[in-house]
Amino acid sequence: MLVIVRVTASAALASASAQPPPQERCLTGYMTDVQSWVDESGKLTERAPRAHKIDVSYQSNANRRLHKQLETFSCANNSVQYLSMARNQLLVVPKIFRLTDPCGQPLSDTLAYLTLAGNFFYSKNFERPKFEMQMNATNAMSVPAEVEGFVTEVWSSGFHGVNLQNLRELDLRMCGIRELEDSPFKNMPNLEKLYLGENNIYQINEKSFNGVSNLIHLDISRNYEYNTNEVYRGLYFGDLKVFSNLTRLQTLDLSYTKMRQENLLAMKKLRSLLSLSICQTELINMEASWLAGTSLRYLDVSRNQNIFKDKKALRGVRSTLQVVYADNIALSTLDVFDNLSSLEILLVANNEIATIKKKIAKSLTNLQVLIVDMNRLTTWFRPTMVLMPKLKFLSMRNNNINLISEEMEMDFENLRYIGISGNFVVCNCNARELFLLALRNEQILPDEFIFPLNNNSDVGGAVYHTGFRDINFLISNRQIIKSVCASGECKEDLNSKSSGNFHLFDYNDGSYMCLLAVEGRTTPFGAVPSCGARTQLDIDHVISDTMNTLYFLVIPLFVLPFFIFGYIFRRNIRYFFITMRNSTMLSLINNEDIIDENTIFNYDVFVSYCHEDRDWVLDQLLPHVEVDANVSVCLHERDFMVTTPLPPSFPSHIACRRSPSTVTPFASLFQVGLSILENIVSCMDRSKTILLILSQKFLLSQWCQFEMHLAQHRLLETRREDLILVLLEEIPRRMRPNTLHYLMLTNTYVVWPKEKAEQILFWRRLNKSLLAHKLRQANNDSIA
CATH class of the missing domain: 3.40.50.10140 (Toll/interleukin-1 receptor homology (TIR) domain)
Structure with a gap:
């Protein structure tokens, strides 16, 4: 019977970090969304050529197994380019890069893709983990002899002294890294993609990225670190010049990593930055100067309350931004997006937006996708969406829309996809026409995916955001509309010349229901009584005649005080008209006589x-x-x-x-x-x-x-x-x-x-x- 000391891996992991519950995905998705050679667990995929890879993941004594596989590796016209040593219970980066294949080629010369995900690298300043006495050696985890108590050298020691000149991608996810010391990657001159997500990084030094001037993609997402008092500490940059050497960096992912407010000033050094995700980082009140020096195209600020409190926050990137995710940031207006002439996708769900101003809509000349789910939008009675000429996809699910107006129908005519489910809609004939147009379009219009207007949206051969893919996923998985009309009842409506080329991307059985107010029950949109013949009214002609009459008949001295009074009491006047509109609709419910003073109350x-x-x-x-x-x-x-x-x-x-x-x-x-x-x-x-x-x-x-x-x-x-x-x-x-x-x-x-x-x-x-x-x-x- 042998008594040994073993490290309790679960105890060490628990003492180092408390991983948060699963979160919603951000614009940049997850690490495996931007490359395909390794899966989420660290195993090599089929995309890594069999003749060029070695996978010893999830195995104990990984160094010995790697050595054996190298001995049997067929090096004729081949070399080891892909290597996975994921989840091997490694405590530091292993010193394996001088190992050679049968042709005498060292790994340091041939490796292009390396993953060490899921190991647990202990830093010198890390608290001593818990040990326990184990009487059974079956499940013992071996501790390297060079480890004193726990570790005597920095986690990156295996990278020291070797030149990994051909390494293109390095995956260090879930490795328990707490600090990026000076120059851990200095011997990787051609490294293009570095994944440091799901670690415990709380400090990045000024010289941490020395030697990787060719880096294009940097992922520091999902880093959670708690101090000895179990207080969640934010990421600290040792100097605002921390990114100054990354002259080619195009995409930076900091999502789900608590940030300090001053950290955003470091972004000004990233002149080539195209994609930035800072969703759920606890940042607030972004200033216009923070992004002014970049060429930013893709931005995610979701779940950062009041980050756009300054209406000029995006002023420095107005001409370049193409995709913005701003979910759940306590946004009440779209003013911050004024004059974003290149914007193509805008997601502002879970906010408090009640209206879309005419001025803002006119300025979004290239907007293709607008998602305003879970806001406070109500029925509108003037053209709005039609002011955005490129708009194709509109989602307004779960708002406060109570009625489908004729102006809304006209706004939908040139769209390809709309979604208004989850609104409490009172039935009218416009609701019927909307549904029947969508039903007719199922028969005559094929689905059409949405792609960037700018062909330069690809970065280095890969798209570092999921915006268009998210939208096309909704389109490809939508449910086809089925007729809910009685036999022959809708035939005339389906053959009508009413315009509108849209599909309902959010349709499902029971989703498009409205309230028959008089009867107090719900019914499908398509079962609402038909509008019948409508008298066409030339609104423009009426308005023109009215304005001419007012111009000649109204005394200017009367008009000026009238407008001043209207501006001062605009809220009261607006409320009066809203009340009158609601009263008109509610009067349909009960038209009994007014109760007099002799009424007996129950x-x-x-x-x-x-x-x-x-x-x-x-x-x-x-x-x-x-x-x-x-x-x-x-x-x-x-x-x-x-x-x-x-x-x-x-x-x-x-x-x-x-x-x-x-x-x-x-x-x-x-x-x-x-x-x-x-x-x-x-x-x-x-x-x-x-x-x-x-x-x-x-x-x-x-x-x-x-x-x-x-x-x-x-x-x-x-x-x-x-x-x-x-x-x-x-x-x-x-x-x-x-x-x-x-x-x-x-x-x-x-x-x-x-x-x-x-x-x-x-x-x-x-x-x-x-x-x-x-x-x-x-x-x-x-x-x-």
């Missing part, structure tokens, strides 16, 4: 809330309001009755508050034969007060926002002021819809405090407000 308060806030309503609100204040509450879980389940796709008032599979009976207040929406309106009218329980979850529900419009509409219609708002959490102004903002300005609202001591005052204020509204209608006897 309840004191009607409570509107989202399903996520149900526990608070049941556990907190009801006991204090019904018991303490003696206020009768109209609550759907107790007072509504549904005799048939809601359609699964119907995002209704009820579905917002409970699981769609839950079916409870309707109370007597709900009338059989009326739509769900009509019954909801009736319940609101038969309650003295409407109480909205607001939270950020409430605002994320498009139907709940529509319901808020409904409450406002009924209050305006009945000329009542019986609305109370309860905020379960603070809602920043940027997250408030205009309706909520003005309701908060004109109605009572209280904020739920987190401190228990303040909650007593909260209930006192709320009960007092509810009782005040109740006494205001004291002449009406409640029959609830």
